[in-house]
Amino acid sequence: MKIFSGSSNPKLAEKIAKFLNLKMGKLELSRFSNGECRVWIKDNMLNNSAIVVQSFSYPPDQHLVEFCLIVDALKRQGVKRIISVIPWLGYCIQDKVFRPGEPLSSKVVANLLHSVKINRIITLDLHNQVIEGFFDIPFTELFATYTLVDYFKSHGLMIDTVISPDVGALKKSTRFSESFNVPLVVVSKKRDIKTGQVSITGISQKVKGKRILIVDDFISTGGTLIQTAQFLEHEGVEKIYACLTHHFYIPGVQEKIEKSALDMLYITDSIQAPTKLKYKKLKVVSVAGLIGEAITKYK
């Protein structure tokens, strides 16, 4: 068994390989002169199994097509079984038709993945668990919760209250509040569907003087996190931490977070940062072990 990495997250792929004591497969990724993706598997994988690691992070369309081509190339070589590790399952934000005339993007992506005939998907913290129902192949959703909780506990970080910034984050934040054995408080968030502007309108409980942990699945524009932190600062909290799984690293967003009321953001390496990170308020916690352990169950 070998691990093949697309171009989205080679660092995580290498960490998973190290965890499992597996070799990285050799492949060449290039472009035809018209910009189309070109894949060449250089190992002979006949009758072997393969793990393909790729997040559908920015640029998502490119990473999605690259992934499908890697899988197809492996299949055509006679690979027996393919486990795909897709830490960020892109297009899962459009998990419903919000307005008539929109596509059901996550279902379209599921259909695409079926078409290249992978044998299992391992992913991490879906935006909405309903997405699993779009897949007819064995599907494992992992939760970064316990990796992040372990990190907090081993670094002596103390939490008094967990905050869910919206109803969507309730399940995930409940897992955190139960792990820390602290109350869960919900803030009410509104987002303008046209401008994307986020505003926080209220909180279910007083949090003055508390050490807060905001829990959510991803950061895109940073609006949710920054507005929630600002609201909490006005409420008189002592410390504001945030634990999230996916950071899209949209240019300028982390810079805004650095200037916000947030004290520290803990994020996983589900998505590889585009440049070397040099931020004071960002700590990346690896999920390579979590994914590696899951792979050992299915390989």
Ligand code: R5P
């Ligand atoms: C919402 O459903 C998501 O879980 C996140 O709370 C949110 O969309 C993050 O996006 P942004 O960083 O743009 O506020």
